[in-house]
Amino acid sequence: MGWHLGRLAAFDTETTGTDPHQARIVEAYLGQVGGGEDPLDIPPLLVNPGIEIPDEAAKIHGFTTEHVREHGMAAEQAIPRIATAVAATWKNGIPIIGHNARYDLTVLDAELVRHGEPPLIEWAGGSYGPVIDTFVISKYLDKWRRKVSAEQGAHVLKTCAAVFGIPWNDADAHGARYDALIAARVAWRMGTIAHLPRNQRPRIQAGRGDDRHLFDALAVPLSDLFASQRKWAAEQATSYQEWLRSPKAGDKQDAAAVISGAWPVEPAPTQQTLQEAS
Structure with missing residues (x-):
């Protein structure tokens, strides 16, 4: 049985910013679907x-400071609760599914340390459990996909949903529950395609040759897919860093750009790293 037919845990956060080492969690969702069992659809946790x-x-996410102060759980209580749920998911052998899961897991790791808790790796028992990151996989399957528009990137969740035939509703997007469940559906679709005979798979790279063999790398046990994503994430980071340092980046060019390839959690920048990057 392919991993896409097993239990999947959809995870996402809404936060205060884009830097995972500085952002604070405002909303978190972790639900479970598939595996022949009823969905476990716990309401998202609102965090002050x-x-x-x-x-x-x-x-983006619609939560104001005033709203979370009135209705949210204090972060020092909420963050350990989220970490407990993530760790329990891995303990049960269930993969965490997310779109750019590295961001969400890194935010959680940083929040734990910020509130005096052990880092996520300790909650996970010394090693991270399986993660399926639809962002990393999408970039592996279609490295040269073009942006949809100036506002919509080539590998954002909305684009991936369209590529893999998952319905999308702008009115519901950018809530932790909605985004997590869409990512789980995209992951399920990726796995479904991967487990089809190669000649029955759709072509994802529009107009750029036959890409169907790339799905072979997804039709593997979870442990192998987890290891492959580490490799792909590192390769993608190296490629992006090289681009940023080159004249091809135009106004974005930065000869000293450093892009971490760590995955599924990016360690906090150390003073040594900051000095090396300067």
Whole structure:
């Protein structure tokens, strides 16, 4: 039986910013689907991060500082609860599914340390459990996919949903529950395609040759897929770093750019790393 037919744990967070080492969690969702069992659809956890929520972030997920102060659980209580749920999921052998899961797991790791708790690796028993990151897999399957528009990237969740035939509703997007479940559906679809005979698979790279053999790398045990994603994430980071350092980056060019290839959790930048990057 392929991993896509087993139990899958959909995970996502909404936060205060884009830097996973500085952002605070505002909402988190971890539900379970598939595996021949009823869905485990626990309501998202609303969190009071203890800081002001920037207007730019509030415009995306809709949660204001005033709202979370009135209705959210204090971060020092909420963060361990989220970590407990993630660790229990891995203990039961269930993969965490997320789109750019490295961001969400890194935010959780940073929040744990910020609140005086052990890092996520300790909650996980010394090693991270299986993770299926639809962002990393999408970039592996279609490295040269073009942006949909100036506002919609080539590998954002909305684009991936369209590529893999998953319905999308803009009105519901950017909530932790919605985004997590869409990512789980995209992962299921990726796995379904991978377990088809090669000649029955759809072509994902529109107009750029036959890419169907790439799905072979997904039709493997979870442990192998987990290891492959580590490799792909590192390769993708190296490629992006090289691009940023080159004239091809245009206005974004940065000769000293450093992009971490760590996955599924990015360690906090150390003073030595910062000095090397400067």
